[in-house]
Amino acid sequence: MNPFTIGIAQHEKFCNRRLEIETLKKNMLAGIHTVVYAPRRYGKSSLARVVTGELEGDMTGIFIDLFSVTSSANAVQKIYRGIISSLGAKAADRSSFAQKMSAIFKKIRLSLEFDPATTAPEFSLSLSDQPAEIHLEQVIANLDEYCNSQAIKVCLVLDEFQEICNLKDAKMVEALLREGMQNAKCVSFLMMGSRRTLLRDMFEDKKRPFYKSAYVLKLSHIPTGEFTVFLEERFAGAKIPISPEEAVAIVNFTDGYPFYTQKLAMLYYELKQAGEPLASACQQLLEMESADFENIFVALTTHQKQLLKAVAAAGPKNLFAASFLADHGLGSQGGIQSSLKKLKTLDLIENTDQGWRVTDPIFARWLLI
Numbered sequence: 127m128n129p130f131t132i133g134i135a136q137h138e139k140f141c142n143r144r145l146e147i148e149t150l151k152k153n154m155l156a157g158i159h160t161v162v163y164a165p166r167r168y169g170k171s172s173l174a175r176v177v178t179g180e181l182e183g184d185m186t187g188i189f190i191d192l193f194s195v196t197s198s199a200n201a202v203q204k205i206y207r208g209i210i211s212s213l214g215a216k217a218a219d220r221s222s223f224a225q226k227m228s229a230i231f232k233k234i235r236l237s238l239e240f241d242p243a244t245t246a247p248e249f250s251l252s253l254s255d256q257p258a259e260i261h262l263e264q265v266i267a268n269l270d271e272y273c274n275s276q277a278i279k280v281c282l283v284l285d286e287f288q289e290i291c292n293l294k295d296a297k298m299v300e301a302l303l304r305e306g307m308q309n310a311k312c313v314s315f316l317m318m319g320s321r322r323t324l325l326r327d328m329f330e331d332k333k334r335p336f337y338k339s340a341y342v343l344k345l346s347h348i349p350t351g352e353f354t355v356f357l358e359e360r361f362a363g364a365k366i367p368i369s370p371e372e373a374v375a376i377v378n379f380t381d382g383y384p385f386y387t388q389k390l391a392m393l394y395y396e397l398k399q400a401g402e403p404l405a406s407a408c409q410q411l412l413e414m415e416s417a418d419f420e421n422i423f424v425a426l427t428t429h430q431k432q433l434l435k436a437v438a439a440a441g442p443k444n445l446f447a448a449s450f451l452a453d454h455g456l457g458s459q460g461g462i463q464s465s466l467k468k469l470k471t472l473d474l475i476e477n478t479d480q481g482w483r484v485t486d487p488i489f490a491r492w493l494l495i
């Protein structure tokens with residue numbers, strides 16, 4: 127069995143992040159709403175699962191993925207579904223759970239049964255003919271009421287939270303969720319998101335409803351030392367030991383980016399058994415990712431492509447420096463502004479203490495091939 131995963135990492139497949147886990151647990155238990163920013167495939171969902179799994183006492187985690195949300199009605203459906211399936215799975219008294227849910231969420235039509243084999247709640251729900259706005263106004267307040275009546279607390283995880291910005295009526299959704307969040311006494315919000323520019327605008331723009339409404343946690347990379355020890359232990363535990371140097375090489379090639387580190391380790395675990403070197407696994411990783419990179423790349427304008435490649439090649443401190451523009455044939459400073467905005471919105475590049483860089487380290491390598 128391969129000891130690595132490219133899915134959600136939990137338990138022994140999850141490396142470290144103790145500090146973040148403790149902070150998030152403490153915040154949730156204290157009712158401090160929190161937003162976690164990190165690039166794509168950086169471990170947000172895994173972290174949320176680990177945190178909700180470790181919540182002690184009377185706090186229940188409810189997990190809602192807003193990734194593919196299409197409308198405000200769809201968003202509120204997802205919220206209802208997440209609430210009912212999580213609370214249902216934990217309900218002590220199943221026979222009265224359906225009645226309790228119908229009594230609390232008066233505005234929806236709900237038919238709910240428990241699967242006798244899995245004991246998971248199975249249900250269908252419809253928003254009746256009420257507009258999404260009415261539901262959004264009520265759903266958090268109703269959940270809070272329920273928690274209060276049952277003397278429980280809830281950690282409501284809203285994964286890919288930035289997706290609500292893309293809805294037609296985003297302003298309304300933001301305002302109503304914010305209101306529910308502010309008034310809740312027993313519900314702590316844990317909002318996770320990957321489009322960092324969108325999220326930052328949402329929480330740091332004075333004109334937006336969520337302005338300064340939550341504790342902000344920027345997820346950083348997993349420290350190299352922790353990640354290498356983790357890799358060595360996972361390989362050794364699965365009977366294919368690697369050297370400390372190989373573990374460091376895996377983390378270095380992937381820049382400690384959780385998804386790629388797991389994936390490269392996963393590939394190498396197989397290849398090493400066939401006598402192949404780590405370089406073959408690195409090559410395979412690049413090949414496997416290249417279709418995704420091509421898709422991202424072709425959707426950019428020529429100037430955006432040039433700027434992206436130049437950032438990958440030079441990692442400049444100042445994107446507007448005359449020498450950087452001249453060296454990479456990027457034209458005028460004015461031209462940079464709009465390409466930069468686009469690349470930042472897509473979270474393709476980021477400004478770090480060391481200078482500008484391509485956010486995804488394997489994409490950066492691919493751009494330089």
Ligand SMILES: Nc1ncnc2c1ncn2[C@@H]1O[C@H](COP(=O)(O)OP(=O)(O)OP(=O)(O)O)[C@@H](O)[C@H]1O
Nearest residue numbers: 132133135140141166167168169170171172384385
């Ligand atoms: N702490 C960790 N230790 C080891 N691997 C991790 C850790 N966190 C995440 N990973 C790995 O990184 C990858 C991405 O994890 P996850 O899906 O949790 O990230 P995400 O930020 O939610 O991604 P997405 O942007 O696709 O939603 C997975 O392959 C997972 O196994």
Ligand SMILES: [Mg+2]
Nearest residue numbers: 170171172285
């Ligand atoms: Mg995720």
